Amino acid sequence: MERRVVVTGIGLVTPVGIGTETAWKNICAGVSGIDTITRFDAGDYAVKIAAEITDYNTEDFFEKKEARHLDLFVQYGVVASRMALKDSGFAITPDNCGRVGVITGCGMGGLPNIEKQHNALLNRGPRKISPFFIPMVIPNMASGNISIDIGSKGPNLTLTTACAAGTHAVGEAFNYVKNGTCDVVISGGTEAVICGLGVAGFSAMKALSTRNDDPKTASRPFDKDRDGFIMGEGAGMIVLEEYEHAKARGAKIYAEVIGFGLSSDAYHIAAPPEDGEGAVRAMNNALLSAGVRPEDIDYINAHGTSTSLNDRGESRAVHQVFGDHANKIAISSTKSMTGHLLGAAGGIEAAFLALSITDQIAPPTINLHEPSPECDLDYVPNKVRKMEIKVAMSNSFGFGGTNGSLIMKRM
Incomplete structure (x- = not known):
């Protein structure tokens, strides 16, 4: 009998709010999370707007020393995963941890830190490069740190298929639960590349909106006056669980993934x-x-x-x-x-x-x-x-x- 797969937990860190209740309420109310860039001085850039997360405080979720060694995309992924797991009510134990996986999507990894460390190399020399540089920026550090944080010991994967990565990650998680490899997989996507290099790169491709004077209306899908996308950041993680497994523990079920x-x-x-x-x-x-x-x-x-x-x-x-x-x-x-x-x-x-x-x-x-x-x-x-x-x-x-x-x- 083919195993069914259901969504039992959701965690969101988004430009329209942190936490599922806040983010979803704002989405349904039509609230825009797009505004003028504050992450760096974009005065000389053709594009001066992005969908930043402005209400995120690292110290609400991590100790200072720990946070210094975690790129922002990793932090977002860990926080969203904690939220999703808590929402699901599922407890990872030594007995079940081998049947719990983490599969994340990420397009570019720690681009802001690459930019920062490259500047340090050019301006101050190779001795100023952080020993944490490589572990901070490679894309699979989101899934790796999530696994460490929650104690899951099943599959630990990251897909880097550009803008389809989050969907591909959830799809693979669906397959892993469906085929019996896992009973539970925490899956989704995380990204944080709003930096000078990222904005300049996409801007050079003419991919971004230049509606700098009216950020809230800049993202206008399907409208005749659309002129490009707006860079955003954040993470969305869901808990995918085998249906009978979820049913046996009385879990709340949002929806069933079927294809x-x-x-x-x-x-x-x-x-x-x-x-x-x-x-x-x-x-x-x-x-x-x-x-x-x-x-x-x-x-x-x-x-x-x-x-x-x-x-x-x-x-x-x-x-x-x-x-x-x-x-x-x-x-x-x-x-x-x-x-x-x-x-x-x-x-x-x-x-x-x-x-x-x-x-x-x-x-x-x-x-x-x-x-x-x-x-x-x-x-x-x-x-x-x-x-x-x-x-x-x-x-x-x-x-x-x-x-x-x-x-x-x-x-």
Whole structure:
């Protein structure tokens, strides 16, 4: 008998709030977490806005000495995982720790620390490089430190598939629980690369919005005036658990994960195919994995980055996959509020998907005032929608042409 997989815990550290209750309340209220950059002096930069986490205090979660050796992306991941595990009510013990895994997604690792240590090397010489430099910045230090923090001794993996990393991590966690490798996996994504080098790099690609004079309206997925994405930071972690295991301990269940699909565009390192062909295959593979029909999908949390190419390609892909049913699906991009958390995006959006199913609510796509002619679907503009959501999907597409789609359903 195939094992079923359910979401029993959620932890969120986001630009719209720390903690699931706060973040979800603000998402449903259409609150934007985007503002002028404070992390560094962006005065000479073309892009001066980002979705920073401004209410995070390291000392609320870590001792000073410990925090000095943990990059911010690692801290966010550890904190979100602690929240998710506490929310699940599951206790890791010496008897069960070998059946508990950690699988995280991360796009770029400790980029701000790379920038900082490189400056130290150039200005003060090699003796000024911290011995903690390498262990602080490599992407798998999030999953490694989470495992150490919570005491899990099962699989410990990190996927670095750009903006699809969080979704791929949750999808792999789903497979590990489904196939019996683990009973519980803490999974999601974490990222913290708002620094001069990161902003300058994406800006050089012309990928970021330059709506510096009005940050709150800068992220406008599917709108005709969209001009690029907004860099965000944070972490979203969920606890995936085998259903009978969760049921036996009386766990709260948010939703059941039923499908995961992935694909490659094999087209371009940064641009999707105009017809969204790779996204089409990822969504179709997820539907096949879940054993549901296209017309069973009620809601999609879109990748929806607010870039011209992505929003057009995703809209075309949805039309191809769902046919006449496409116009009946509620679709929203929570990136309109959180910005784009890169490797962490799929983690927080998987959490939002589970919460949408639990509360039977489709969050809004804010700043959508005049849809682009090539984006002609129901994007839940500007206001939260109470609706029946039995089955829902979340999409993530990353540089390198890597795609992932998750499907969850109401229990």
